[in-house]
Amino acid sequence: MAYLDTGRGRVYYEHHAGEKLPVLLIHAWAMSTRVWDSTLSALQEAGHSVVAFDHRGCSQSDKDFDDFSIGAVAGDAVAICDGLGLEKVAVNGWSLGGAVATEVAHRIGGRCAGLILTCGASPRYTQAEGFPHGGTADDVRATVAAIRPDRASFFHGISRAVCARPVGEAVLDWMWSVFMEAAPGADRTLGELATIDQRDILAALDVPLLSIVGSDDVFTPPGIGEFAAQIAKRPRLVRFEDCGHGPMFEEYDRYCAELLGFLARLE
Template identity: 25%
Template structure:
């Protein structure tokens, strides 16, 4: 299996399919690069070089004790881009991965990022605070931490219902729910726990403002994991060259008819 090694000695697993302009995908919590397989094939089938990595602590990458934070995640992505010699990169990030690609582009992407697409992404910031009074209360994220610690396996099985909007009649299959659980159980407990703070409390406001390339911001308006009012609707006002795509009735998880529509829009954006 292909790996790169970051400057701090962490082995990061990645997939590298096809050839052409690179499209680099970053996955959400608690998943790994397998979550992007359909989109990886879509990109490679259409003349792009499709690349996706397992974030440290996730999937097949090293389960480090330290570095489960957004700055390190972005630095790991920079190490991947450096090692593979990537330029004119198209970035695609879902959920936590949306935060990762935005931070990477703002801090490491000058001159080598061509465009960015985010999907149900966490920027600008999720948690409620004095400066973000309509955010999600910290108690919600404390409950996620408690669920992960108490019974991670059952917690992921239960979370898949909201993740895919099963309780809203999305019709997503049991197989998709099982895959969510399977990928989640591959990550380390430490990464699962620490990443909750990374995706909920990191403020990406200045990162979004710094972006100087086209940004496609996609999100379902029935997202129960990352509320669209705190995410896409705010992020679009912070980027210079933004396009907002809202998917009526779509959940957080990328599956079913939502995935089909999203993939059409992503391909059109990559080609534009």
């Protein structure tokens, strides 16, 4: 167990040693490092070093930060990588974690070996000129407002909408329990998806990109990940048919195969 001391609060992280290229895993909004446990096992078995952390306000990280922005979360990730002395790292972000991952890749520059967007909310999450994908900024704001009156019921419903394929009640209940560890401050991180625009950043990244989308994803429409692959310099797009927002849960074997195959081409 380790913590990054930001000077304004602590961020929980894990570093699992390995001989191969380190992989930084960035979880979705209001979740935790634990959502990566099965993926982490596959990466470790393949020999990779793995780093994962809890966003500000989530799980084992402190809940009373002043700044919960996507940029602040990305800054924590960069500081963790710097503290570990990682010269090269592949960055994998799920959902909102995709926006964090793109910002991390931008900040570390040539130290980024590759970027993976797992149903990632990048380069945008809402519609804009030249970007017809996703919902509207008002939709995001309405979602944030809907959380406040009854967080338990809200997260219960969200946990049951993540996957399009049956994954079992135990998995759904587990996801609900993870969501319930997130503090209200983390809602401000979600709120930033209303306006964040990373199109220029993503288009400028000269790193291999793996964009994984689920055809039945109700949180990050596949058009977002497809757009990311269209503007990236060195893209690979993988579409999981009949899959929702959690390919690592819904199609674990294929997800790991795609991820490990991509990483093998980076070394």
